[in-house]
Amino acid sequence: MIRLTHAPNSGLNGSVNVPGDKSISHRALMFGAIANGTTVIKNFLTSDDVLHTMQVFRDLGVNIEQNGRMVTVYGKGINNFSAPQQPLDMGNSGTSTRLLMGLLSKQPFDMSIIGDDSLSKRPMVRVSDPLAKMGANIQLTSNGTLPGVIKTNNQLLGITYVMPVASAQVKSAILLAGIQAEGETCIIEKNPSRDHTERMLKQFGGKISVQDGIIKVSRQLSLKGQCINVPSDISSAAFFLVAGLITPNSKLTIKNVGINPTRDGIIKILTRMGAKIIIDKLDSDGEPVADLTVTTQELKGIEITAEDIPSAVDELPIIALAATQAKGDTIISGAEELRVKETDRIATVVSELRKVGAQIDELPDGMIIHGGTALKVVNDSALLLSHGDHRIAMMNAVAALITTGDVVLEGEDAMSVSYPGFLEDLSEVMK
Ligand code: S3P
Numbered sequence: 212m213i214r215l216t217h218a219p220n221s222g223l224n225g226s227v228n229v230p231g232d233k234s235i236s237h238r239a240l241m242f243g244a245i246a247n248g249t250t251v252i253k254n255f256l257t258s259d260d261v262l263h264t265m266q267v268f269r270d271l272g273v274n275i276e277q278n279g280r281m282v283t284v285y286g287k288g289i290n291n292f293s294a295p296q297q298p299l300d301m302g303n304s305g306t307s308t309r310l311l312m313g314l315l316s317k318q319p320f321d322m323s324i325i326g327d328d329s330l331s332k333r334p335m336v337r338v339s340d341p342l343a344k345m346g347a348n349i350q351l352t353s354n355g356t357l358p359g360v361i362k363t364n365n366q367l368l369g370i371t372y373v374m375p376v377a378s379a380q381v382k383s384a385i386l387l388a389g390i391q392a393e394g395e396t397c398i399i400e401k402n403p404s405r406d407h408t409e410r411m412l413k414q415f416g417g418k419i420s421v422q423d424g425i426i427k428v429s430r431q432l433s434l435k436g437q438c439i440n441v442p443s444d445i446s447s448a449a450f451f452l453v454a455g456l457i458t459p460n461s462k463l464t465i466k467n468v469g470i471n472p473t474r475d476g477i478i479k480i481l482t483r484m485g486a487k488i489i490i491d492k493l494d495s496d497g498e499p500v501a502d503l504t505v506t507t508q509e510l511k512g513i514e515i516t517a518e519d520i521p522s523a524v525d526e527l528p529i530i531a532l533a534a535t536q537a538k539g540d541t542i543i544s545g546a547e548e549l550r551v552k553e554t555d556r557i558a559t560v561v562s563e564l565r566k567v568g569a570q571i572d573e574l575p576d577g578m579i580i581h582g583g584t585a586l587k588v589v590n591d592s593a594l595l596l597s598h599g600d601h602r603i604a605m606m607n608a609v610a611a612l613i614t615t616g617d618v619v620l621e622g623e624d625a626m627s628v629s630y631p632g633f634l635e636d637l638s639e640v641m642k
Pocket of ligand 1: 233234235306377378379380381383405524525548
């Protein structure tokens with residue numbers, strides 16, 4: 212439990228280097244492990260989620276060296292893993308679980324997969340079903356959750372699959388099975404989700420066709436080790452973007468942020484809310500990168516609908532906080548996926564922000580945030596909870612910057628799932 216800090220009267224100022232992108236760090240380990248030769252990953256995210264993926268590959272016999280943010284993976288090729296001696300532990304990480312279910316769906320041994328309490332409540336049938344259509348055999352509980360077993364399997368066949376939900380984890384699981392399958396695998400996406408898997412497959416020398424929402428891959432087992440520079444995570448930068456916009460007297464630059472168009476919804480949404488974000492594009496390979504600068508600004512309420520959700524899915528909690536400070540109402544709809552994240556993020560955002568006086572109505576698929584509310588603790592002090600969810604913990608810490616009264620946070624250690632050192636980086640810009 213910690214006491215959260217208010218922003219000083221002088222605001223938040225300076226520049227921040229947020230850690231490497233979580234989605235890209237997971238994928239760099241995965242492609243590095245299945246490629247032939249050595250992969251060097253720079254600006255690797257050493258957070259709990261990604262370290263679980265790293266441990267899984269070590270358990271499968273892959274040699275991985277880590278020196279701070281630099282990681283070297285000695286790739287084995289996809290058919291040379293060793294049978295693990297214990298269950299593969301995914302911790303809190305949905306990305307590890309779902310992508311690895313696809314990647315490991317054709318191995319000559321059984322693998323048990325387990326996760327923490329939150330992960331063990333999250334839906335996995337969305338991945339095991341299409342993989343079963345390809346010939347994989349993944350056993351889950353009767354609720355379709357972990358713990359599970361990826362059974363021995365020696366054949367996968369390509370499928371055509373129309374995505375029922377916009378999910379990069381489901382898409383990536385099918386693609387990672389597709390590159391091991393006989394025949395073509397074709398995925399049809401109505402509303403595009405993040406495309407890091409597609410980009411990285413190309414970077415590792417693989418072939419993939421992407422056109423008008425139709426993604427095609429076929430069998431390819433000769434990927435080559437690469438050097439990957441991981442951009443800083445826009446989902447982590449989001450907390451500083453909003454903090455800089457809503458805290459009086461602030462000017463913040465967030466350096467070297469990945470601005471992949473399938474991930475930059477936070478920039479587009481804040482811009483529609485009236486924010487001016489200065490985007491200084493930088494040279495990059497594989498993924499576009501920029502320095503982002505914001506100053507304190509007035510925001511206005513907007514409508515955020517289903518098409519906006521995939522590219523901002525992880526940023527909706529901090530966007531909801533920004534909306535409490537905007538003029539007018541913000542309506543978020545078509546966001547039912549939030550209910551199956553690390554927590555039910557519609558429920559946890561509403562319950563936590565109400566504790567500091569925000570006016571929010573809960574909807575089945577989103578929320579209505581009545582803006583223009585000066586945040587203050589409702590009684591003498593507010594006890595905010597992370598609910599074990601990293602992004603709810605960080606949203607609470609940003610809310611506290613502009614809340615009058617004492618704010619305490621329970622469960623702050625959840626931040627290490629994606630952003631170890633978040634509170635230290637926040638206090639650096641308060642000096
Ligand atoms: C991720 C995809 C998203 C996102 C998650 C990371 C990925 O999940 O919420 O934090 O790396 O592919 P969904 O695929 O469930 O939308």
